[in-house]
Amino acid sequence: MRAGAALVASALGRSGPARVGAGLLFFFVLVALVGPLLVADPTEMLARPLLPPGADHWFGTTGQGQDVLAQTVVGTRMSLFVGLATGLLVTALGALVGVTAGYFGGRVDDALSLLVNVFLVLPGLPLAIVLAAWLPPGPLSIVAVLTLTGWAWTARVLRAQTLSLRHKDFVAAAVVSGEGHARIMLREILPNMTSLWVSCAVGTATYAIGASVGLEFLGLGDVSRVTWGTNLYWATNDAALLTGSWWTFVPTGLCLALVGFGLTLLNYGLDELTNPRLGVDRAWRRALKAAGRTPGDSTPYLPPAEGGR
Amino acid sequence: MTPLLEVRGLTKRFAAGGTLARGAVRTVVDAVDFQVGRAEIVALVGESGSGKSTIARLIARLDTPEAGALCLDGEDVLVREPRGASRAYRRRVQMIFQDPFGSLNPVHTLAHHLERPLELHGRASGAELRPAVHALLAQVGLSPPEEYAALYPHALSGGQRQRVAIARALAPQPELLIADEPTSMLDVSIRMGVLALLRQLRDTRGISLLLITHDLASARFLADRILVLSGGRIVEAGPTAQIVDAPQHPYTRQLLAAAPGATRTAPPATSHGD
Ligand SMILES: Nc1ncnc2c1ncn2[C@@H]1O[C@H](COP(=O)(O)OP(=O)(O)OP(=O)(O)O)[C@@H](O)[C@H]1O
Ligand SMILES: [Mg+2]
Numbered sequence: 001m002r003a004g005a006a007l008v009a010s011a012l013g014r015s016g017p018a019r020v021g022a023g024l025l026f027f028f029v030l031v032a033l034v035g036p037l038l039v040a041d042p043t044e045m046l047a048r049p050l051l052p053p054g055a056d057h058w059f060g061t062t063g064q065g066q067d068v069l070a071q072t073v074v075g076t077r078m079s080l081f082v083g084l085a086t087g088l089l090v091t092a093l094g095a096l097v098g099v100t101a102g103y104f105g106g107r108v109d110d111a112l113s114l115l116v117n118v119f120l121v122l123p124g125l126p127l128a129i130v131l132a133a134w135l136p137p138g139p140l141s142i143v144a145v146l147t148l149t150g151w152a153w154t155a156r157v158l159r160a161q162t163l164s165l166r167h168k169d170f171v172a173a174a175v176v177s178g179e180g181h182a183r184i185m186l187r188e189i190l191p192n193m194t195s196l197w198v199s200c201a202v203g204t205a206t207y208a209i210g211a212s213v214g215l216e217f218l219g220l221g222d223v224s225r226v227t228w229g230t231n232l233y234w235a236t237n238d239a240a241l242l243t244g245s246w247w248t249f250v251p252t253g254l255c256l257a258l259v260g261f262g263l264t265l266l267n268y269g270l271d272e273l274t275n276p277r278l279g280v281d282r283a284w285r286r287a288l289k290a291a292g293r294t295p296g297d298s299t300p301y302l303p304p305a306e307g308g309r
Numbered sequence: 310m311t312p313l314l315e316v317r318g319l320t321k322r323f324a325a326g327g328t329l330a331r332g333a334v335r336t337v338v339d340a341v342d343f344q345v346g347r348a349e350i351v352a353l354v355g356e357s358g359s360g361k362s363t364i365a366r367l368i369a370r371l372d373t374p375e376a377g378a379l380c381l382d383g384e385d386v387l388v389r390e391p392r393g394a395s396r397a398y399r400r401r402v403q404m405i406f407q408d409p410f411g412s413l414n415p416v417h418t419l420a421h422h423l424e425r426p427l428e429l430h431g432r433a434s435g436a437e438l439r440p441a442v443h444a445l446l447a448q449v450g451l452s453p454p455e456e457y458a459a460l461y462p463h464a465l466s467g468g469q470r471q472r473v474a475i476a477r478a479l480a481p482q483p484e485l486l487i488a489d490e491p492t493s494m495l496d497v498s499i500r501m502g503v504l505a506l507l508r509q510l511r512d513t514r515g516i517s518l519l520l521i522t523h524d525l526a527s528a529r530f531l532a533d534r535i536l537v538l539s540g541g542r543i544v545e546a547g548p549t550a551q552i553v554d555a556p557q558h559p560y561t562r563q564l565l566a567a568a569p570g571a572t573r574t575a576p577p578a579t580s581h582g583d
Pocket of ligand 1: 363523
């Protein structure tokens with residue numbers, strides 16, 4: 001497991017987009033961790049409502065006279081938490097079901113695949129809305145709802161990969177060594193698809209942050225908490241568009257977009273790992289450019305690189 | 310004396326495949342009988358598709374036969390452990406796979422590959438693990454073992470990998486080793502080294518070996534007895550010299566004709582090392 005993670009990390013370190021994505025994420029994690037200590041109380045009425053950005057309140061104030069900067073910063077914490085928690089839970093559940101199904105095959109696979117398929121055909125977002133309205137409002141409910149509606153895809157992807165790995169000789173060798181099934185799945189198979197499940201986790205986190213903001217925006221969260229979703233909920237509630245107070249929703253929207261962008265870049269880097277062709281293509285285009293050729297010419301011949309193979 | 314391994318009427322069928330041929334089966338191993346004695350090297354020879362690997366997997370209990378008995382020390386383990394091999398069986402019977410590039414897990418160090426069987430079979434634990442791993446690596450000729458232990462499989466050549474696979478199979482201190490074409494994926498120049506290592510294991514430790522190969526030359530070099538397999542049946546069996554010098558079955562003659570090294574009196578090219 002550690003080795004797989006280290007391989008993925010070092011490969012990601014070499015990918016430009018992944019580095020930018022990781023940087024963006026690191027920034028927001030930092031904001032989520034220490035930001036709330038540095039800003040004012042986001043729920044308190046500190047000034048006149050709907051003050052535009054200025055020296056006292058850099059991002060202005062809301063319709064309730066609260067500091068928008070404080071709300072944006074404090075909201076980061078809960079929104080990132082929901083994304084991360086959902087990403088982890090979905091991956092754990094998806095791996096449990098998917099790898100078990102793929103590894104054992106036969107009737108176990110039939111039963112688990114049926115379950116997965118049922119969850120796959122359930123319409124995710126409508127179900128999430130119904131469930132969120134029915135459960136007590138709050139971030140944990142949202143995590144639960146998004147996990148329940150999101151795990152099946154991960155399970156299916158990991159099952160497919162497990163199907164191709166379980167016939168490898170190193171799995172048979174582990175069986176001959178007397179290794180137990182659980183350990184084979186955890187220690188022999190899962191680390192061989194680290195880039196895949198990490199990318200599933202990142203993709204799910206992206207989806208979960210967006211979906212949680214969406215649900216809260218619809219008023220299906222706990223509106224007394226400060227999250228990016230409730231920030232937007234209160235902004236529309238206070239008729240931000242009618243009053244032209246763009247500063248009440250633009251900072252939150254921008255942060256949301258940046259986090260989504262960062263996660264997507266990270267996943268792009270992971271995609272290069274799972275799909276080495278992308279990386280090869282890029283290297284080829286670079287080599288063509290260095291040789292002063294453009295892609296699409298007649299088949300170019302490049303002299304072998306100095307010291308290369 | 311009862312032989313270490315005795316196989317009687319071993320039969321394996323596979324679905325013939327294709328949705329049209331529903332229910333059709335193909336008998337890949339057909340009522341095979343043979344024995345492997347203590348400290349004996351028996352070669353199972355046959356062309357591609359004759360069912361050699363299937364027999365290996367049956368004895369290693371990676372697959373379950375449709376019929377037959379698989380006796381270790383005279384006791385039918387298929388009756389005693391019908392739901393899969395016990396750890397005690399695994400300790401006594403180990404297997405080396407054909408493809409050393411597939412049989413080692415790319416995400417684990419060599420040390421991991423050897424520590425697990427040592428732990429599982431109570432051969433070493435805790436602080437004894439490191440020296441035990443090093444001893445195994447040294448035994449298969451990978452030295453300095455401290456350096457090899459920390460390597461990942463991708464850093465090794467095919468021959469070195471196969472030595473690691475042999476070390477892993479030796480970790481539980483088995484009595485029977487099944488080697489499924491252990492040298493067929495290796496360079497000709499390093500085959501002899503691996504074969505010599507296998508023979509040395511028999512000579513020094515008294516391990517029995519079921520050597521599976523399509524190459525009569527290596528069977529001749531190593532084996533005490535040869536079984537000739539064709540289409541899932543054993544068509545000829547006997548001491549190595551008898552099979553090589555006076556083959557009875559036409560299929561065996563055909564195999565011999567196809568293997569130029571096998572009929573020479575001198576052993577095949579002896580270049581050692583990897
Ligand atoms: N799981 C399986 N399902 C269906 N058919 C199989 C299966 N495993 C093996 N077979 C078939 O059984 C036959 C014997 O296969 P086996 O792998 O035992 O041959 P082999 O003698 O080891 O050949 P080789 O020298 O190529 O390794 C082949 O025709 C193969 O297609
Ligand atoms: Mg084979």
